[in-house]
Amino acid sequence: MDELEHKYEVEIEVTEKKQKLPDPIKAELKESGMMDDKGKLKLKGVSPKMLKRMKQEFVNCPVLKEEIQFIQCFVCPNFQSRVTGKVLCKGDALK
Numbered sequence: 622m623d624e625l626e627h628k629y630e631v632e633i634e635v636t637e638k639k640q641k642l643p644d645p646i647k648a649e650l651k652e653s654g655m656m657d658d659k660g661k662l663k664l665k666g667v668s669p670k671m672l673k674r675m676k677q678e679f680v681n682c683p684v685l686k687e688e689i690q691f692i693q694c695f696v697c698p699n700f701q702s703r704v705t706g707k708v709l710c711k712g713d714a715l716k
């Protein structure tokens with residue numbers, strides 16, 4: 622499949638508010654080794670500085686039809702890449 626084949630380009634927005642990941646997402650992240658038992662995120666190739674910035678970002682997900690943290694989007698199976706402030710999203714239905 623063409624790597625850049627995507628259905629949506631989703632704008633990445635920034636909030637000053639503290640965002641919390643929903644518990645089911647945390648559980649998923651822990652299961653896949655992307656979060657430790659203390660709730661600290663460990664994303665491959667993401668520097669602490671980038672992670673800090675990512676925590677303030679959110680997207681209005683066209684599939685889930687709600688605002689979600691960028692981190693949740695980043696680990697979503699539909700996530701393809703991030704280009705100039707936008708997420709290229711495959712747009713497939715999520716469970």
Ligand code: SF4
Nearest residue numbers: 682694697699700710
């Ligand atoms: S990659 Fe996943 S979370 Fe992000 S916008 Fe697409 S469906 Fe929503």
